[in-house]
Amino acid sequence: MLKSGIILAITTMLAMTSYHIHAQSLTPKEIVQKSQDKVNGKSNKGVMKMTVLRPSWSREVEMKVWSLGEDYYMIYITAPSRDKGQVFMKRHNDMWNWMPSINRMIKIPPSMMSQSWMGSDFTNNDLMRMNSYVNDYTHKITDEEDINGYSCYKIELNPKPDAPVVWGKVNIWISKEEYFQMQFEFFDEELELVNKEVCSNIKQFGDRKLPSKMKMTPMDKPGNQTIIEISDMEYDVNMPESFFSQQNMRQVR
Secondary structure (H helix, E strand, O other), rough: HHHHHHHHHHHHHHHHHHHHHHHHHHOHHHHHHHHHHHHHHHHEEEEOOOOOEEOOOEEEEEEEEEOOOOOEEEEEEEEOOOOOOOEOOOOOOOEEEEOOOEEEEEEEOHOOOOOOOOOOOOHHHHHHOOOOOOEEEEEEEEEEEEEEEEEEEEEEEOOOOOOOOOOOOOEEEEEOOOOOOOEEEOOOOOEEEEEEEEEEEEEEEEOOOEEEEEEEEEEEOOOOOOEEEEEEEEEEOOOOHHOHHHHHHHHOO
């Protein structure tokens, strides 16, 4: 019995050592890629709720989301009633907004990607995943820190020359063991800290675990916060590129 316990302990220690050697052999870019792959999958669809908190008021927005790789994304607003039916879609570098109340399709220009999305502390860029953290930035591990009980790599992302991105720098904390994206810091072109996002409430979604709660806090607006909570998410669903069309924006439910 003692011998079996010793063998089990040695086996576990060797497995952990092998894992950490593998993790340490990954480049910062590969770590970011693995974290993005975990969040996105090949495709996904889910249900989310966004709560916008202000010192004197709050509001909730419920939505369905669909995603295919990094180039296709769609959001359908299900509540509140005054916003229900609005659809936002990203195809490659283009973003569109269907507004059924006025029967109008609006193309959102690049100049508005840094603007607030539906009055929240997330930008159009944040919600449409226009930033490619893998391809449009250089990557450097600058520290190792604990975030919400998870040992994380702190990775500094600096935009490549002429990259079509909003932020002047991004810091991202990625857990060493399961590559959870646990925290972000977003800096403007003058490298002033603008927003901080903290992720928490790890939950099982299909074949993977992920943070289910994202809290965005602007640094220059005391009392302001926006929280996004994922209630359901399915991965690697069968979804053609044709799903992400202006025609489907008008009829998706």
